[in-house]
Each structure stands twice: as C-alpha cells, then as structure tokens.
Amino acid sequence: MDDKDAAILQYLGEEQSLTKASEKLYMTQPALTYRIQQMEREFGVPLIVKHAKGTYLTPEGEALAAYARKSREDLMQLKDRLLSMGGRMKGTLRLGVASYYGLYKLPPLLKKFRDVYPEVQFNVTCALSPEVLGMLDAQEIHVGIVRGDFAWKDASYLLHDEPICLIADTPLSLPSLPELPLIRYAQPTAKAMRQSPSRFGDTIQAWWHEHYDVPPFVAMEVDSYETCKEMVKHGLGYSFVPGVFVRPEDGLYTLELNHKNGEALRRNTWMLYGTPSLELTIVARFIEFMNAEHPSS
Numbered sequence: 001m002d003d004k005d006a007a008i009l010q011y012l013g014e015e016q017s018l019t020k021a022s023e024k025l026y027m028t029q030p031a032l033t034y035r036i037q038q039m040e041r042e043f044g045v046p047l048i049v050k051h052a053k054g055t056y057l058t059p060e061g062e063a064l065a066a067y068a069r070k071s072r073e074d075l076m077q078l079k080d081r082l083l084s085m086g087g088r089m090k091g092t093l094r095l096g097v098a099s100y101y102g103l104y105k106l107p108p109l110l111k112k113f114r115d116v117y118p119e120v121q122f123n124v125t126c127a128l129s130p131e132v133l134g135m136l137d138a139q140e141i142h143v144g145i146v147r148g149d150f151a152w153k154d155a156s157y158l159l160h161d162e163p164i165c166l167i168a169d170t171p172l173s174l175p176s177l178p179e180l181p182l183i184r185y186a187q188p189t190a191k192a193m194r195q196s197p198s199r200f201g202d203t204i205q206a207w208w209h210e211h212y213d214v215p216p217f218v219a220m221e222v223d224s225y226e227t228c229k230e231m232v233k234h235g236l237g238y239s240f241v242p243g244v245f246v247r248p249e250d251g252l253y254t255l256e257l258n259h260k261n262g263e264a265l266r267r268n269t270w271m272l273y274g275t276p277s278l279e280l281t282i283v284a285r286f287i288e289f290m291n292a293e294h295p296s297s
Contacts, residue, residue, distance in 0.1 A: 003075075005039055006068030008032065009047070009057065013065050016054040039064075073139060090119040091282050096141040100225075101269060102126035104244055106145075113289055120282060128187075136272055142283045143290075144272045147242075148199040155278075157271045157287075159294040163256040164203065164265040165246055167229065168238040171253045178212055181219030181237035183228050203265060204240050210260055242267050 004025075011021040022032045040047050047061035057065060076094075097106055102124065110122055125135065129146035136144040136152075145159065172180065187201065208216060219237045222228055228239040232252060246254050257265040271290055277283045 001039060001042070001064075001068060003072060005035065006065075006072050008035060008039075009061060009065035009068055012036075012048065012055065013057050013062065016056055018055050021055075092121040092123050093143070093282050093286055094123045094125075094141040095143050095145070096125045096127060096132035096135045097145040098129045098132060098147045098269070099126045100147065100242075100244065101145050109290070109293060112293075113286065116289075117282075117285065133272070136274070139274070142273065142277050142280070143286060145269065146272060147267060147269050149268055150270070150272075152270075152272045154274045155272070157291060157294075158296065159269045159271050159290065161266040161268045163243040164200075164207075164240060164267055165243050166238060166240055166255045166257060167232050167246060168253045169232055169235045172238065174211070174255075177238070178214045178216060180217065182216045183231045183237040183239040184216075184218050184221045185225055185228050185239070185241065186221040186223055200242070200267065203267070207257055207259065207265060 007025060008021065011024045012018070015021045015024065018029055018032060022029045025032065027035075036047055043060070043064065045060040046058050047064065048055050049058055095106075103126075106124070110124075114120060114122075123141075125132075125141065127135070129148055129150065132141075132144045132146050133150055133152065135141045166174075185200070220231065222231065225241045225245045228241055229245060229250065229252070231237060232239050233250065240257070243254075243256070246252060259265065271287075271294075273283065273287065278287065
C-alpha cells in the first residue's frame with residue numbers, strides 16, 4: 001500500500017461516495033474501484049460496502065485507513081525534521097486558514113515570504129475555522145489561522161481584530177432597525193459547523209438583545225458576507241458583516257457597532273500552532289515573519 005492508496009481510504013471515509021472520492025483524487029471511478037479491489041486482494045479482507053445512500057468503509061477498511069493516515073503523518077513529520085537539520089529553509093509549509101483570510105489576506109503574505117525563501121512550498125487548506133482547528137489538533141497542518149475565539153491548548157498570536165459593522169445602502173437610525181428588513185448571514189451547513197455554533201451570529205444576537213426587546217425582521221438569509229453586501233447594495237435591506245468585507249468603493253453606509261457601555265464589537269483573527277513545531281526551521285521562520293507583519297499594539 002502506497003501513499004495514493006492511503007489517500008483513497010481517507011477520502012472514501014470522509015466522502016462516503018466513490019464518485020466524490022474519485023473527483024478529489026483526480027481518478028476515474030473505474031480506476032478507483034479497481035485499486036480498491038487490488039487492496040482487498042492484497043489484505044484478504046473487504047474494505048468497502050455499498051449501500052443505496054453511499055459507500056462506506058468496513059471495520060477492516062477503517063482500521064487500515066487509520067493506520068495509513070498515521071503512517072502518512074509520520075512520514076511527513078520525518079521529512080520536515082530531515083529538511084530542518086542544519087537550518088535549511090526548504091520543504092513544504094502546511095497551513096490551514098479561515099476561508100476569508102485565504103481570499104483577502106494570505107496571497108500577498110505568501111508571496112512576500114516566498115520572495116525571501118524561494119525554495120519553500122506551500123500546502124494551503126481553506127476551511128471553516130472549526131475545521132482548521134481540527135486539522136491543527138490532528139497535526140495535519142503546521143499553522144492554523146482562525147476567526148473568532150477558540151479554546152486552543154498551545155501557542156497563539158493575535159494577528160488583528162476588526163470592527164463588526166452594520167451596512168445599508170442609505171443612512172438609517174438604530175431605533176428603526178426592528179422595522180427594517182435584515183439580510184442575515186447564515187453559516188454554511190458544513191459537517192464541522194453542525195456541532196459548532198456561529199460565533200459571529202452569537203455576537204450579533206447578544207448585541208441585538210442588548211438593544212431591542214423585539215426580534216429583527218429577517219427578510220432573507222444568505223450563506224456568504226459578499227452576498228449580504230450585494231443584497232444591501234440593491235436596497236433589499238441592511239446587514240451585519242465583519243469590517244474586512246466593506247471597502248470605501250462599495251459606497252455603503254457603514255456603522256461600527258458598540259455595546260451599550262461603549263465597548264466596540266470586534267472580531268479577532270488568531271494564528272495558532274503547536275510549540276513543538278517551532279523545532280522545524282520553516283515553521284519558526286514563518287511564525288517570525290507573521291509576527292513582524294502583524295506587530296502587536
């Protein structure tokens with residue numbers, strides 16, 4: 001069993017679908033099925049079982065997948081240590097980042113880092129923050145960048161915080177909000193989020209209850225802040241979004257929210273990592289670089 005076989009078992013376990021697993025592996029479904037049959041003959045046990053609702057790993061398949069995943073992780077860590085011997089700045093830096101950060105902040109930072117260390121490669125996974133936290137906890141990535149405050153047992157660094165804003169196409173007064181249509185952001189229904197509430201939604205809800213005794217008039221719910229903004233631009237209502245999504249060229253009325261005591265509503269972006277990973281030169285240099293790019297106030 002090689003690395004590709006390990007990836008096959010991993011994606012089958014995650015997707016529970018031959019079609020979706022083959023898409024992620026850039027394989028045809030017949031080729032994927034053939035390779036599974038070869039592994040079954042090699043180990044002498046059934047690895048998958050097909051049902052009307054999908055394809056699942058058997059207990060034997062799950063055991064083999066767990067072994068393969070651990071072997072892949074051990075091999076990656078060994079490669080990292082070998083490349084770090086002598087302080088060499090070469091190898092692959094594995095990052096997990098909140099999706100918004102991957103879109104708005106990360107590209108110029110990676111270019112700047114690559115300009116200094118041209119032999120460094122990047123493996124970047126953009127995902128929801130709870131998913132990034134899970135990857136970091138499983139040591140699938142070296143560094144995680146998440147939005148919001150999470151319980152992380154090891155090292156963390158505050159990259160920046162941002163205001164939470166009300167946006168509208170024209171100026172409006174806060175007392176009138178309950179009567180106006182709200183374009184509400186509703187988080188995607190990804191697997192990791194079904195067990196993790198929206199911290200942004202919780203923050204807005206707490207702010208609302210602090211200021212009003214009636215619920216908002218929710219006109220529509222959308223699954224991205226950019227869609228919220230576009231709906232607002234067309235005069236369909238107001239919305240609450242993190243400040244990073246609002247630019248002067250949008251031409252929107254923007255109001256930064258405050259608690260009744262005057263304290264501003266802010267949303268934090270954290271860089272998280274495990275202290276042992278600093279033994280890897282490539283990780284230590286990246287942490288230093290990010291600290292320099294985001295000096296603490």
